[in-house]
Amino acid sequence: MLDLVLAIDHHLLIFAIFGVLVTELILLRRGMDQTAVAQMGAIDLWYGLLAGLIIIVGFSRAIFAAKGWDYYAHNAFFWAKIGTFAAIGLLSLPPTFAYIRWRRAKVIPTxxxxxxxxxxxxxxxxxxxxxxxxxxxMARGYGEFG
Ligand code: HEM
Structure with a gap:
């Protein structure tokens, strides 16, 4: 049951963060005004919150759900996924800092x-x-090592 609940949460959170990312791409446009800048900041807060929840639920699945940590610790695709998610997190920092800067300075972006x-x-x-x-x-056992 825990496995099922975590799997459902994992998928819903992933759809949500994908939606937030696409929304940022739609809203971040030339000629955006102060209101739109403030909106970007609010939406970006959701991005951070959802990313944090994905990490918590994702690692809960890896550690507590059906297959157990040993399965994932020795799977190259699991680590590729974690590395890719971390890279996405790093790439999300410059936009976050930009939204904060624009809002604090009360400017609209060039x-x-x-x-x-x-x-x-x-x-x-x-x-x-x-x-x-x-x-x-990774779910199908490809990339096992050790
Ligand atoms: C720290 C971040 C993450 C961790 C630790 C994590 C961990 C996991 C674990 C343990 C599973 C179960 C795999 C199995 O059934 O053996 C899983 C499944 C899955 N994850 Fe993640 N995940 C993370 C982030 C993401 C993200 C951001 C996505 C976005 C696409 C994603 C997409 C999926 C999908 C589609 C599955 C289902 C795979 C399948 O059953 O075919 N995960 N994840």
């Missing part, structure tokens, strides 16, 4: 700033596509 920040979001989205691939492989 076209170049919008373009640069959108690049980070696209890179995050590109890496995100790898996660279900790694997940499917």
């Amino acid at each position: 076209d170049a700033q919008v373009k640069g920040t959108r690049l980070y979001l696209w890179l995050e989205l590109g890496l995100f596509a790898l996660l279900p691939i790694f997940a499917a492989a």
Whole structure:
């Protein structure tokens, strides 16, 4: 039962964070006003919250759910997934800092700033596509070592 509950939570959280990322890409546009800048900050808070929950639920699955930690600790696709998720987390920092800076300074971003920040979001989205691939492989025992 715990395995099922964690699996359901894991999938719902993943859909939610994907939605938040896509929403940021849609809202971050040239000519955005102060209200839109404040909105980006609020949406980005959800991004951080969901990422934290995914880490908690993800590691709970790896440690407490059906297969046990030993299965994942010796699986290259599991570590590829963790590494990719960490890289996405790092890529999300510059946009977060940018939203905070723009809001505090009460400025609207220049076209170049919008373009640069959108690049980070696209890179995050590109890496995100790898996660279900790694997940499917690790769940089926590919990439076992040791
Ligand atoms: C720290 C982050 C994460 C950890 C520790 C983690 C861990 C896990 C674990 C333990 C499973 C169970 C696999 C099995 O049935 O043997 C799983 C499944 C899955 N994870 Fe994650 N996960 C994380 C983040 C993500 C993210 C961000 C995605 C986004 C796509 C994702 C997508 C999936 C999918 C699609 C499955 C189902 C795989 C399948 O049954 O075919 N995970 N994850």
